[in-house]
Amino acid sequence: MAYMLEGRTGAWEVVVGLEIHAQIISESKLFSGASATYGGAPNAHVSFVDAGFPGMLPVINKECVAQAVRTGLGLKAEINLFSRFDRKNYFYADLPNGYQISQFAHPIVGTGQVEIELQDGTLKQIGITRLHLEQDAGKSMHDQHASKSVIDLNRAGVALMEIVSEPDIRSPEEAGAYLRKIRQIVRYLATCDGNMEEGSMRADVNVSVRKPGEPFRTRCEIKNVNSVRFVMHAVEAEALRQIDVWESGGEVVQETRLYDPSRGETRSMRSKEDAHDYRYFPEPDLLPLILEQDWVDQLKASLPELPDEKRERFCRDYNIPFYDAGVLVAEQATADFYETVAKGRDGKLAANWITGDFFAAMNRTGKSIDNPPASAAAMGELLDLIADKTINGRIAKDVFEAMVETGKMPAAIVEEKGLRQVTDTGAIDEAVAKVLAANQDKVAEYKAGKEKLFGFFVGQVMKAMAGKGNPAIVNEAVKKQLG
């Protein structure tokens, strides 16, 4: 079902496009040798180039270019062997040069495509318009001094990729799924850490509404939204606002807006009339960026396996459902963890354990896949103990809990606690006989036709054996003794 918002005049369709700013992972900044790492004392990572001193010139950082190309390849996008930098001119205290070096007319990456998956399992293609390289600005802080603003230029000049989508997104859910997908891809590629809290990934959200079948109406841009949840909320809040404007006989004006998460609404930042005239022109301090096809091919050959391919391979190689594979590849580290556990073992069982008890334990203990509640080696060993029938599935759960609690390896726990599965038919027969003798009335009911009681007898036997009985042999023995 397509997502629609009901207004007084009927259903409205929401149209969304995202511009994602993703900070590139690199040692140094886009045009200077200053460190691009997050944090550090204010203005500790600033070169004279970053600070816009007279006579300073930008020199492109090749690694940042490689990162943009890798990302473009990950987005299945066209790599432009010719691209060019432009100056985007505006005055602000944290923009040292009075212009941002960006790519306006000739971006390094052209059109591409990503596939998103919705809650109901629907897959949808979202078009990528372009990806371009640009430098970040510094940070103004207005609350550090009674009458002055202070500036931190650590971030000034750090490389950003701006990833622009087509207006293909039609709901808050799709917007969220798209943003998560982009974040997943850049994390797989290690081109951006995708950390929205630290601001290394943020989105400008373009929203408009229309009656189904209409051409696009005027859009508004919501600047700098910094979480997936806020993006989803902002889309809905802004769409509802626009519907109200249209239905009240008004007209939506093109403007830049801000999302206020505390009030759950967007508000005007500046209208089109006050919009900056950025006076773009080609950056004369830099030559056009010309890439060699060979170099691009080498980058392509060295790309890691991307989430979509990995998901398909997991389905194929480990025979697990598409949905489970999606959960497992969501984070590269989880996928790697799974693969360590599943390799050479029952992939399906491994998937069940990881998405089940393992994830539950991770949430419960507040740990992460990088600092897991049980190591991949331990999980593998646990699966091996199940496979060779040393323990049964029920006992395995107890062993797992002990692993999480003590950090010990499962085999050791099994030995220590004497949890080895009992397959000795003599011992099992004895236990079955005892249970039947103690429940004569139930045996009579069973024989009178109440066959449901079979499970009760098995349960009682397992209980008597402290769960260690081999379930198949116990079943067999109960059946035989009941005649």
Add this chain to the structure above:
Amino acid sequence: MSIFDLTIAAAAKKLAAKDLSAVELTTAYNKAVAALNPRLNAYITATPDLALEQAKAADARIAAGTATALTGIPIAMKDLFCTAGVRTTAASRILEPFIPPYESTVSAKLRDAGAVVLGKANLDEFAMGSSNITSAYGPVENPWKRNGSDAKLVPGGSSGGSAAAVAARIALAATGTDTGGSIRQPAAFTGLAGIKPTYGRCSRYGIVAFASSLDQAGPMARNVEDCAILLNAMAGFDDKDSTSAPREVPNFTAALSRGVKGLKIGIPAEYRLEGTNPDILALWDKGIAWLREQGAEIIDISLPHTKYGLPVYYIVAPAEASSNLARYDGVRFGLRVEGEDLIDMYERTRAAGFGSEVKRRIMIGTYVLSHGYYDAYYLKAQKVRNLILKDFTDAFTKVDAILTPTAPSAAFGLGEKMDDPVTMYLNDVFTVPASLAGVPAMSVPAGLSADGLPLGLQVIGKHFDEETVFAVSAAIENAAGFSALPEVRAK
């Protein structure tokens, strides 16, 4: 013969022979600066103590046998080159308190070669001008006088302080920068040789930017040979400037004696402009004759888009300047005039810090880049710039070098041509096309006007073929035998 008559080449010989010490030479120049600069205003900042220290180091280097052709040679540094620890103003109030913590690549190369820097030479504010009257530190007086007149003349610009200092012999040579003629026109106005090398030949790192796609550093000196010696030290690839060319620097002095026999020299019809001083047209004809006599083949050529040079230049250069000068905002360095808020601080700082010519160009540049005007002005200008470049590349399929006048007039009076900026801009009519095309061009002193002022001829060469430019310039220099001296000079 006075110590001030020595060229770089001659002084270097005496220094090597220990007939003269670098300290003696620098001391003489320091004294001459102290005596004449108050009148000429060729230096914004003189650095006699630093110069003396450098001279002592130079003497030590000469004694150690590690001297270069420039060790101990006292020069003036245009105050557009950032010099570590020495105030760098770009002749603007907005940089009055600015002491760079870094050194420009070109000045660093000259220092590494052992050159002694006497001080920072005056210029038009941010190199915007053709007369040196836009400097916030006052105009420069041209040491030359018209016959029988005491009227003050301009030295040309923007490298007017460099030109006046070398002409008046209060520097043995100087660095300049040339965006649309800022080395060549002042060289012509003061009887000096000066070359704007190919765009990309010298690093722009550490040079206060005016128009990035046009700015080039180059030398100004008493003769062509000295320019060649200086350029050899200044030029070369620099990984700190992405537009500098990764090319070997040839030995320019070796090219001086090549001669012009068999060279094809183009004479562009479009440079025979109405309103050009007839003395200059006559000198041009002489220059043609000299080259023909020395075995060059003279070929009439056409550079059909010449007339668009000035309009294109006065769109492209201000456009880049308007952006390059945005960094002078009072936030991080230089002048700040406090205000009510950020915008008010910007406005007060820039209103107080920039002179009227700089403001004019920022406004023109902002206008031509604005939404709705970009296509009609900036984009059109870029297209025409390509046509001008094509004029030259086409011409250079037929000829090895081009000969033209450097400027349409001799030095004019301080206060003349002030009524209308466009009249002033016309000074650059012959120099701007080579700047737009990025090709090397040199002005050589070749004669005097009827009223006794120096005139220059311009030799334009192919991209990265400064060697031919030097060879042709040397041939003209030899034939012209230019030996006149300005009235005001160290003796």
